[in-house]
Amino acid sequence: MAAPSTAHSLETFQQLVATVAQRLYGRALDADLQKWLNAHYGADSDWYRQMMEACASGVAQGWLCQRENGGIRWGRVFEAGAELGGFSVDVVQMKDIAGPHHSHPLGEIDLILPITPGALFDGHAAGWCVYGPGSAHHPTVIQGEAWVLYLLPQGQIQFTRRAA
Template sequence: MSQQEFRALIQNVTSQLAGRSIDASLDTWLNAEHGAQSDTYRHLTQACRRGVEEGWLADREHGGIRYGRIFKADDDLHGFSVDVVDMNDIAGPHHVHPNGEIDLIMPIDDDARFDGRHAGWCVYPPGSAHRPTVSQGRALVLYLLPQGAIEFTRN
């Protein structure tokens, strides 16, 4: 899996997100159309696992969290940036989503949860904030950020 092939997988998803409201209805739609039992989920999970294993995804580390922005927001990604994190029973830094955040949760350990949710999609609306937390094991999380907007807060 090359970075270009990975980008093409992401483009397939972001093309379907373009122009949609980042809200609870998008969360429901993503899990119905591209949820944990779908080919989209399976392909993205395989690609992310391989990218982490090969070292071109989540290629930085700080405070026990591996992370990395693989793609900046761009027109061919419909204005979304793409980050992948690798977390194991840890809480990340608190931040605000000015334009919302769309997350794909990919447990490595069967019981792993991201913010209490299992495998699938999680959508945070514009203006929301959280301390991203993986519990009960290890998970990869793919973040799609409209215009790449994220604001880290001081605790």
């Protein structure tokens, strides 16, 4: 059997993201949303398993996490649009590292997909983590390697400038 084409894999990835993102419209980015996401699309769900496979395929095919800087692989997969509930979609691949400090003017929804069993993102295991509007952090993966999918409302993110 032939391997799926890049276009087919990207389309599958987009459909998986849209399944969740379109259900988020108008919802507050808070602890209740995090709980809901983990209950419906968490690490024990079939959807999560499919997303893990889609990320592995995307990295192997070279259309996911195609950039690298400072030991972090990353890339914006989709700009914010109606088909994705107004969210942009980024995926990073990190291994035992802290990323650049940034803030989330409208919040950030993260899906943690450990490549190394037990890897943690900002102290969270496999599943979802939600940061509310105005939050900020140094995204950090410890205890191994993980992909983290970021949903950013309207694609908004602000990286902290380094002091000169």
